[in-house]
Amino acid sequence: MNAMTKSWVAIGSIDDIPRRGARCVENGDMTIAVFRTADDRVFALEDKCPHKKGPLSQGIVHDGCVTCPLHNWVISLETGKAQGADEGATSPFPVRLDGETVLLGIGEG
């Protein structure tokens, strides 16, 4: 992981993502879900619930979490970890804002 050179790629404006919602970024075979919370923080997770691979981008976003649409697992947007009694995690990705622009941290490894 240390060997990777990370670069920030602009994927669009924060206003492209609804508050308490998500949009998808296609990256080869992988889909990354980019979330925007009620207070305009942005997070990115691989769009796969650790439980049965449900598309987290389609879930309901509340506070710092998203509830998977398939079986209601609650996943932390920051860490990708399942909350409560459930166990498992999906991969988080670095993401930041430059003004209105959303930058996703991706690298060649």
Added chain:
Amino acid sequence: MKKKLVIIGNGMAPGRMMEHLFDEAPDAYDVTIFNAEPRVNYDRIMLSPVLSGEKSFEEIVIHGDGWYIERGITLYKGHRIVGIDRAAKTVTSDHDVTESYDKLVIATGSVPFVIPVPGNDLPGVLTYRDLDDVNAMLLAAQARKKAVVIGGGLLGLEAAAGLKERGMDVTVLHLMPTLMERQLDTAAGHLLQQELEGRDIKIITNANTKAILGSNYVEGVELSDGTVIPASLVVMAAGIKANSALGSDAGLEVNRGIVVDGCMRTSDPDIYSLGECAEVDGQVYGLVAPLYQMARVAAGHLAGVPTEAFLHADTPTKLKVTGVDLFSLGDFAEGEDREEIVLRDACAGIYKRLVLRDNRIIGVVLYGETSDGAWFADLLKKETDISELRDTLIFGQAYQGGASADPMAAVAALPDDAEICGCNGICKSAITGAISEKGLTSLDDVRAHTKASASCGSCTGLVEQLMALTLGDNYNPAAVSPMCNCTELGHDDVRRLIKAKDLKTIPAVMQELEWKTSCGCAKCRPALNYYLVCDWPDEYADDYQSRFINERVHANIQKDGTYSVVPRMWGGQTSAAELRAIADVVDRFDVPTVKVTGGQRIDMLGIKKDDLPAVWEELGKAGFVSGHAYAKGLRTVKTCVGSDWCRFGTQNSTGLGVRLEKFMWGSWTPAKVKLAVSGCPRNCAEATCKDVGVICVDSGYEIHFAGAAGLDIKGTEVLGLVKTEDEALEYIVALVQMYREQGRYLERIYKWAKRVGYDEVRSQIMEDADKRQAYFDRFVFSQKFAQVDPWSERVSGADKQEFRPMATVTMEAAQ
């Protein structure tokens, strides 16, 4: 080094024993349990509420898997022990697992007594002992046919009530002249029989079963007088016997059960036995309270702490059938040295009888009103001289010394050592003490810390009164369960406050009602969104981010993240042009699966989210609109061909179905709503298991409601008969609006109607013309804003961002 403790059986008695053992001596033993049932320890006496549908299995689990793991216990599920080798000190299971022991506990419980008549081994003949039996009964009940329960004791009557609740036609056969003759006297037995017959359960007493009939499967029961009762299910509940076979095979002393001393030790000092399989002082036990006492005694001895020996005590009996209150304790046979005090109120269904000897209570039977049970039990146990109280004794504690009839006063006046929870042997001071010392505020907390009301639950009311008494104003009755963890308020309070406080946005609700989270959760947000849509149809802006994905993208998400699409087919009718359009969509978008649904629609499955707008556009060209198959809203109106074609049809059922669907489509409801209209009582549209159904008859339209055919199966209730199609539409719309305004989110019509009462629904819709009209008008007003086809909106560009990716990148992401 730890000693090895092996336990055979994982029921309530050994479960309780282990709780005590781990409290007393957590490090004394390595514990291994063999359970013939393939599951964890659950509250067996709550199987009846599971059978009747009032509880789920998950709710009655006592020890989940985690409990065993935390304590390092090895639990072999589904392992039946087939042999004990006392010389080698080992046990062996039917899966060839052998474990050695230092101490062994046999807790194999009991086996149902199967009456020795021909046919008792036919498929369809069940016993009532464990969860597998309950599941088998539930499966059989789905056929909604006739069931016969053999045995009119506690277990048999609970099984009968449960099967009746599940829609079966139930007959109880009882060998004796009155029901529950071991716990009730003749008068109370008759009252109980009347009550059950009033619920449409047939009861035959003095019924001697001669044979169970059937060739490949049970078909009926024949009595010794020649009567034959048809049945597709027979439940044997004629008693239990101790399951002591392992004990006798191992050469232990066995009588009616495995003989143990007052410390629960068998004739082999390294082998203990407890529960229904054990015999103490010539007695075997089947109720939970003495079994829990055995658990305490055995645990104490295993832990090596001084423990009082097991002592026989009378245990009160209660029947777990909702709405039947009965309590019995002690000895109530008639005799020369006995007197009795009886109170009878036939109209109110109340009967109370106290049996006295030497001015002391020795027996209590209460029927219809049992709140004084604990008080009488206390007088009985302490052998209190009642001569001073005699004149008013039967009226109960509240009437002693001129005190008021306040039920709280009665509880307050109970002595500290009065037993509140019979199952667990918990007295009043243990409960009030735990509440004050540990700062307990909820019923669940009290159950967790004291076990009071945690077994059969019949003393829950008393425990709640004690909480109210101890906590005063700080007690907040748990009767209302909160909507979710974001609030203390229940659904009904939230709905009421939304109207009362004029709250018209989700943030306003959360602010005013003091939500504990900043923006709710996936449980409360969709509920609030629905309540606001329903209550303020013209003012509230629907919050799509608070809707479940299916309602946000107007299609049903599938397990692989693709969607299914169901276009509306009014009343289940379609045409060549529509079918062609569907065929073209299937070809063009390579739809993998096409399925005809239960609601008379066509479902296209496996459509990619990106393709949804294009699919809708194609379907829209043929005139299709959304079928709302994804919505908590009006789904489908199923119809038969009615008088248009059918030689039996009495009315135009298809026409009425189409009219209802065109009137009601687009409306949001607390949970999905499915309708059906059948053109005659043959009911080909299966209207009598729908949320709302219509059966057409010559004289008009019989409106039904509150049916279910999903997780639960329930035939509909009749709302009433109306003469014209216009009336049918008006009454149905008013009914659905009433449900829209009162239902809790995700609560189907049958649950809502049961909660508010079928008669209440009938009186508001059938008898109160003003109310009906007002409901109807509010529905019509709401429809002005709801009847917009969501598919064509999105084809025209609404919510574009939902259906396409934000960006496509090609580099690998850093993790």
